[in-house]
Amino acid sequence: MNIRTVKTTAFDDQAPGTSGLRRRTRRFMQPGYLENFVQSIFDAMAPHERGTLVLGGDGRFHNLEAARVIVCMAAANGFSRVVVGKDALLSTPAASALIRALGADGGIVLSASHNPGGADADFGVKFNNASGAPAPAATTRRIEECSRRIDRYLVVDDPGIDLRRLATFRLGTTRVDVVDPVDGYEQLMQRCFDFDRLRRGFADGRLSVCFDAMHAVTGPYARRILEDTLGAAQGSVVNATPLPDFGGAHPDPNLAHAAALVRHMRTDDAPLLGAASDGDGDRNLLLGRGFFVGPSDSLAVLAAHARRIPQFAAGLTGVARSMPTSRAVGLVAAALEIPCFETPTGWKYFGNLLDAGSINLCGEESFGTGGDHVREKDGLWTVLAWLTLLEAANQPVDALVKDHWRRFGRHVYCRHDYEGLDADSARTMMSALVESLPALPGTRVEGRVIEGAGEFHYHDPVDGTDSGAEGVQVFLAGGERIVYRLSGTGTRGATLRVYLEQFRETRREVDALRANAPLGRVASTLAGIARFTGRRRPTLRT
Ligand code: VG1
Numbered sequence: 001m002n003i004r005t006v007k008t009t010a011f012d013d014q015a016p017g018t019s020g021l022r023r024r025t026r027r028f029m030q031p032g033y034l035e036n037f038v039q040s041i042f043d044a045m046a047p048h049e050r051g052t053l054v055l056g057g058d059g060r061f062h063n064l065e066a067a068r069v070i071v072c073m074a075a076a077n078g079f080s081r082v083v084v085g086k087d088a089l090l091s092t093p094a095a096s097a098l099i100r101a102l103g104a105d106g107g108i109v110l111s112a113s114h115n116p117g118g119a120d121a122d123f124g125v126k127f128n129n130a131s132g133a134p135a136p137a138a139t140t141r142r143i144e145e146c147s148r149r150i151d152r153y154l155v156v157d158d159p160g161i162d163l164r165r166l167a168t169f170r171l172g173t174t175r176v177d178v179v180d181p182v183d184g185y186e187q188l189m190q191r192c193f194d195f196d197r198l199r200r201g202f203a204d205g206r207l208s209v210c211f212d213a214m215h216a217v218t219g220p221y222a223r224r225i226l227e228d229t230l231g232a233a234q235g236s237v238v239n240a241t242p243l244p245d246f247g248g249a250h251p252d253p254n255l256a257h258a259a260a261l262v263r264h265m266r267t268d269d270a271p272l273l274g275a276a277s278d279g280d281g282d283r284n285l286l287l288g289r290g291f292f293v294g295p296s297d298s299l300a301v302l303a304a305h306a307r308r309i310p311q312f313a314a315g316l317t318g319v320a321r322s323m324p325t326s327r328a329v330g331l332v333a334a335a336l337e338i339p340c341f342e343t344p345t346g347w348k349y350f351g352n353l354l355d356a357g358s359i360n361l362c363g364e365e366s367f368g369t370g371g372d373h374v375r376e377k378d379g380l381w382t383v384l385a386w387l388t389l390l391e392a393a394n395q396p397v398d399a400l401v402k403d404h405w406r407r408f409g410r411h412v413y414c415r416h417d418y419e420g421l422d423a424d425s426a427r428t429m430m431s432a433l434v435e436s437l438p439a440l441p442g443t444r445v446e447g448r449v450i451e452g453a454g455e456f457h458y459h460d461p462v463d464g465t466d467s468g469a470e471g472v473q474v475f476l477a478g479g480e481r482i483v484y485r486l487s488g489t490g491t492r493g494a495t496l497r498v499y500l501e502q503f504r505e506t507r508r509e510v511d512a513l514r515a516n517a518p519l520g521r522v523a524s525t526l527a528g529i530a531r532f533t534g535r536r537r538p539t540l541r542t
């Protein structure tokens with residue numbers, strides 16, 4: 001085996017964002033671009049960590065080709081074993097599960113998650129550590145430093161690797177195993193839940209589901225687990241074949257992009273639970289019949305009923321939410337007398353808390369929930385958790401959530417996204433907002449009194465790392481809160497996310513988008529969104 005050292009020059013845009021490095025696919029296809037970043041990941045690892053590497057992706061355009069390059073680079077860099085999902089597929093949570101099951105040193109997931117796929121769309125590379133968690137901030141900083149200094153990468157010639165068949169072969173001293181991407185994940189789900197009970201629920205008609213895999217990676221997982229193993233009706237999983245361009249759609253599981261499922265859930269044929277998954281299977285949308293479960297509420301309801309889930313039979317040790325996520329789960333934690341941690345956006349901040357056993361359930365407002373079974377958010381796991389609750393409670397989705405609101409009150413919550421902004425204008429707007437913060441408390445905006453305002457900083461209680469400013473919070477009288485932050489997953493321009501939250505104890509039903517519209521206007525005025533960006537309205541409300 002001939003290890004080639006290829007000279008290269010650094011690219012100046014390889015700093016990972018909220019969740020790995022995401023760029024236009026054509027940028028990634030540029031000679032050396034993928035190779036530089038992957039070599040930087042390997043260079044950031046200690047030599048003794050070059051044992052086993054897990055590898056897979058969400059099936060998007062360029063997935064298979066990139067995976068072959070990475071196998072050849074791992075062999076050249078002295079890894080003893082590479083375990084790859086067949087067809088180079090692995091959902092993000094399945095990759096995390098595999099890393100943990102194998103005791104691997106890390107894993108690479110080729111995904112830009114919810115970003116569209118195709119030659120003219122987006123591609124991405126994520127790196128997870130030996131506990132299966134997204135590389136923590138200290139590691140991503142090291143990877144970035146390596147990417148700035150890089151002048152060579154190591155690779156062996158591709159002898160015609162075929163990742164489309166289950167096989168084991170050698171590449172020099174490296175053993176490569178092409179494995180079924182679903183097997184290990186399904187076994188883990190069997191340990192988390194009571195499959196016999198779920199099977200009975202489907203068999204006697206109390207459970208039914210429609211799972212929209214959005215032509216991304218979860219199709220094979222959901223088909224196998226929901227239909228083949230648990231006996232959900234054939235056809236319960238739709239858009240189940242992973243396609244390189246996700247069928248031209250946007251695999252972002254929100255009310256706008258999963259519109260067909262939302263419509264189906266309003267018909268007389270609607271099943272008990274509707275769910276849609278994002279590109280790499282770590283996030284999910286949940287719907288009841290004619291009812292939308294907000295992700296923040298989903299987290300709170302799961303926490304309140306955790307003991308009904310076999311994985312949490314012994315109770316929760318603690319929970320965590322990302323800062324912009326609604327405070328609903330905090331009320332449950334207080335009632336359970338367990339801690340509720342507040343972290344910056346992105347799953348990498350939950351890893352340490354999960355490893356330390358400080359929490360065993362966590363979630364984000366962006367449709368991600370997970371437990372301590374892996375170190376990633378996990379879409380299909382969340383669906384199984386909800387099916388478990390629905391079976392145990394023998395209630396429809398809306399009744400379960402409304403009962404929760406009656407008990408704890410309701411955090412009426414939504415998010416306004418301003419997409420495709422000019423990046424400089426968006427940054428200028430944020431800087432001006434930050435500068436205005438000290439003077440805000442006590443002032444009024446559109447009839448509301450501002451009680452507090454500040455940037456969010458996080459001190460990791462486990463490893464003591466401090467993270468820089470992770471968004472701005474404004475607290476208004478009466479329990480309203482506005483959060484502003486710039487997205488870290490886009491590939492062009494900037495996206496401003498504005499998170500709106502108010503607390504209501506009343507039982508009157510409200511539509512969250514409508515109820516928060518006035519607060520959205522306050523948010524726009526306060527930050528001068530129109531003045532800085534030229535945008536009067538958000539492009540997406542979820
Ligand atoms: C978004 C979400 C964040 C999530 C991240 C990765 O980040 O807001 O909660 O963790 O996507 O999810 P941002 O920086 O664009 O707001 V995924 O499913 O893309 O790995």
Ligand code: CO
Nearest residue numbers: 113278280282
């Ligand atoms: Co994702």
